Each structure stands twice: as structure tokens, then as C-alpha cells.
Amino acid sequence: MTQTYPDIAVFDLDYTIWPTYADTNISPPISYDEKNKHLVDTYGYTVGLFPDVIRIFEDLQKHDVTIVTASRTWAPEIAADMVAKFGLNKYIKGSEWGERSKKGHIKDLLKKLGYKNGDGLKIVLFDDEGRNKEVRTMGVDFVYLDSSHGVTWKDYQDYLNGKVK
Incomplete structure (x- = not known):
């Protein structure tokens, strides 16, 4: 079977790449536990990818x-810290986070990546929220x-x- 790869893969963060909400469940400062490959917040709450x-x-x-990533987080600074501490920055080429639609996130990501629009690009969004099928x-x-x-x-x-x- 022939696999067809997209040009751009967009990932939500919370409950898509990690099993928690960055903006409500994580309390900084956060540290990375190398042995167990998870993050630990100030109260000892742990989360892995x-x-x-x-x-x-x-x-x-x-x-x-x-x-790229797109997330409706209210705490982009915590999400950015989590992405960095998990070592994901070496994969991720751009992020748009904030309380708005994934359509807006993707449009802004395309601009940041230097595209005038998404015409001709094969783009996929991986997300755990059905409402985001609007993309x-x-x-x-x-x-x-x-x-x-x-x-x-x-x-x-x-x-x-x-x-x-």
C-alpha cells in the first residue's frame, strides 16, 4: 500500500501529544525527569508524552x-516550556496557540511558514476535539x-x- 505524506502536519497539544491540559493541570516551575522521561511540576504532578x-x-x-502545533491553551508559556523540556523543538517548525479556532491557527502558521495560503499543500490536523473538524x-x-x-x-x-x- 502506498503511503501519502502531507506537506504539513499540525498537532494539537493537550490530549493529543500529552495526556493533560497545560493551562489548568500544570503548575510551574517544571522539570524534566530524564530517567522516567516525564515532566514534574511544582506539586509533583507528572506527565509524559x-x-x-x-x-x-x-x-x-x-x-x-x-x-507544527496549534492549541487553544490559555497558558502558552507553560506549553512552550513543556515542548522545550520534552525536546520537541527539534521537530516543530512553528506554533500558534491561543483561545481561537484551529482555522485561525493554521492560517497564521501558513503565513509564518511563508505561504500566502494553503492552496496546493496537503495539510493534516491531528486533534482530540471533534469541533476542530471545521478545518x-x-x-x-x-x-x-x-x-x-x-x-x-x-x-x-x-x-x-x-x-x-
């Missing part, structure tokens, strides 16, 4: 796909995820193999 995130990011990077009106593929396990290798492979749009 969903298991397949790094594998997916590495595969996308190997296939020259631009990886389909922009020609963006939408992969709806189960928030209990975030993005999985199976979700990703199903998308690449044309089983999800």
Missing part, C-alpha cells in the same frame, strides 16, 4: 514533512483522536494509507 509521539515525529521528519472547510484533512490515548501509530498509519480524511 503519549507513547507514539516521538516515533511519529521522527517518521514525519524523515519524509520532509513540516511539523476541512479549508481543505485540511482532520484526524479525530481518542483523548484517552492521543495520537497513535495506528491513527497515523491509517491516515497515511488513506483510511482517514
Whole structure:
């Protein structure tokens, strides 16, 4: 089966790449526990990435796909700290965060990446909130995820193999 890679893969953060809300559940300062591969906040709350995130990011990077994030977080500084401490900055080429629609996030990400619009680009959004399927009106593929396990290798492979749009 031939896999079709997007030009740009957009990932939500909360309950898509990690199992928590950055803006309500995390209390800075945050440290990274190298041994256990998770973050620890000031109260000892721990959070790790969903298991397949790094594998997916590495595969996308190997296939020259631009990886970006879009999140409705009220605490972008905490999200940025989490992304950095998880070492995700080496994969992510841009982020748009704030309390607005994913359509707005994606439009602004395209501008930041130097595109006038998304015409001709194959773009996908991986997200755990069904309301964000509105991005389909922009020609963006939408992969709806189960928030209990975030993005999985199976979700990703199903998308690449044309089983999800």
C-alpha cells in the first residue's frame, strides 16, 4: 500500500501529544525527569508524552514533512516550556496557540511558514476535539483522536494509507 505524506502536519497539544491540559493541570516551575522521561511540576504532578509521539515525529521528519502545533491553551508559556523540556523543538517548525479556532491557527502558521495560503499543500490536523473538524472547510484533512490515548501509530498509519480524511 502506498503511503501519502502531507506537506504539513499540525498537532494539537493537550490530549493529543500529552495526556493533560497545560493551562489548568500544570503548575510551574517544571522539570524534566530524564530517567522516567516525564515532566514534574511544582506539586509533583507528572506527565509524559503519549507513547507514539516521538516515533511519529521522527517518521514525519524523515519524509520532509513540516511539523507544527496549534492549541487553544490559555497558558502558552507553560506549553512552550513543556515542548522545550520534552525536546520537541527539534521537530516543530512553528506554533500558534491561543483561545481561537484551529482555522485561525493554521492560517497564521501558513503565513509564518511563508505561504500566502494553503492552496496546493496537503495539510493534516491531528486533534482530540471533534469541533476542530471545521478545518476541512479549508481543505485540511482532520484526524479525530481518542483523548484517552492521543495520537497513535495506528491513527497515523491509517491516515497515511488513506483510511482517514
